[in-house]
Amino acid sequence: MDGKNVEILITSVEMMSVVSRAQVYADVNLQKPREYWDYEAHTIEWGDIDNYHLIRKLGRGKYSEVFEGMDMSKGECVVIKILKPVKKKKIKREIKILENLRNGVNVISLRDVVKDPMSRTPALIFEYVNNADFKQLYQTLSDYDIRYYMYELLKALDFSHSMGIMHRDVKPHNVMIDHKARKLRLIDWGLAEFYHPEEEYNVRVASRYFKGPELLVDYHYYDYSLDMWSLGCMLASMIFRKEPFFHGHDNYDQLVRIAKVLGTDELHEYMKKYSIDLDPRFNDILGRHSRKRWERFVHSENQHLVSPEALDFLDKVLRYDHQQRLTAKEAMEHPYLFPIREQEKENWAATRGVHSGSATADTGAEPMLYDVRYDATSTSNTSPSVAQITRLKSLVDVCQSKETSFASIPLSFKMLFNWLINHFLPLYNSANMYTIDQRSSWRPYILPRCTFGEQYCLVPTKAARDSVLSFNLSKIEEIQRFRTVLCRTHGTVARFHITVDVTRFMQIFQSFHNLYPDEADGFDGKSMIRHLVTQDAQIRTGQLHNNECGIVHRALVVKA
Incomplete structure (x- = not known):
């Protein structure tokens, strides 16, 4: 082998990113039968479209239009998500994931899958949630409310992660909250994916303001921790009353906004650890920034929502290094959510007919x-x-x-x-x-x-x-x-x-x-x-x- 070939070989090795592995639930799908995660081989069971009538349009997204509807067979309100023309593979993936997560805690429930006989357009039928506009709701939430809904969202994430599934698009638009009923549902699993160790994933997922640094630097070996970054962005916007918290004009500017808070030295350390090469376009826009203290974002209008526990929680999820972020289960055990956990334990014990102060209270059972x-x-x-x-x-x-x-x-x-x-x-x-x-x-x-x-x-x-x-x-x-x-x-x-x-x-x-x-x-x-x-x-x-x-x-x- 001549010197030129040796040089080319060394260069290609240096450009290869270090493979990362999820801290938890890494082998879930390896332990399940192939039909659990092989969505391309999945056979969809279609329901009867005549059972459903559209009432009004609720919204639209890149891949679908969403309507309020009526299940005529049961007399119940439902949400009907009519999918736009996309690859059949993507449709199968979403349906298979929703079926795997059915009855999961705080995960939107898929009721049925139907298809128009003429256009062959598929539609997903979901439970109805009386959702409040987050831009208005977030301005009214108390400190306890925010902790409560963060805890409920973490339940959904830990459940999906334990099932070997990354959501990959956590954001306020995809977190339905019925504030009167104190009910939260994580919706829109169209970008969700099964996690397999050492597999490279598409970085063109999640919405800009909630994209983790790993996506913005084109690191393909990400895992469940991506969802935790997105949750951290949501929490920051809620407690600091700044929506969105990281407000980039494009994907490049998004990383710059993050670096202005978390620091550029820390960013370079992260990239060095995983052998990531930064896009040359960042050379002129990234600059040099020191890490900011979270207290700098506290002011008179949001101080009632901020506590030392909240800032510590935020600091442990909004980290460059995805392996250093709290997992969903770890986050649920953080002191910031202690009041919610204690209330839930009391409620669980009570629903089982056991006094909350009893030594025999079974707080591990499902409420x-x-x-x-x-x-x-x-x-x-x-x-x-x-x-x-x-x-x-x-x-x-x-x-x-x-x-x-x-x-x-x-x-x-x-x-x-x-x-x-x-x-x-x-x-x-x-x-x-x-x-x-x-x-x-x-x-x-x-x-x-x-x-x-x-x-x-x-x-x-x-x-x-x-x-x-x-x-x-x-x-x-x-x-x-x-x-x-x-x-x-x-x-x-x-x-x-x-x-x-x-x-x-x-x-x-x-x-x-x-x-x-x-x-x-x-x-x-x-x-x-x-x-x-x-x-x-x-x-x-x-x-x-x-x-x-x-x-x-x-x-x-x-x-x-």
């Missing part, structure tokens, strides 16, 4: 659909005296749960609460049903247009709000039971209490089991509620010849 905290003073495992519901979801969610029976009192009470909110109160909105120690002056009003499963917003008068401050709940008879939901009334948090007769409820509940044993075993929530409403109405009108007044004795509101 039920409602976040419920039972009163620690309760002396019975089957008859909690007080339940505090901090998050209420719809009956549709309940009926789609893995619960197979109403054979537990906590679950029965959840259904009773739904029934009370959605059926009883609008029917019996009278003065004597809203009393506080027989004070007839109390008049809360239920705002209209509250759909099934939403938290009703109660607006009491100022006089009533003032008078209730000294009310002592312990005065109410012990034989009665209460439900509590946190409601926001023009910025004021109030507790909404409903007093119910447990014995009467359980009698009606048992009669439902006797009348509809098949439906009870199959967990038909709608039939359960219809039966409760009918039975209570018959009791109140005397049709059942019962002297008792029915299930509900009293409903009241107190200021938190």
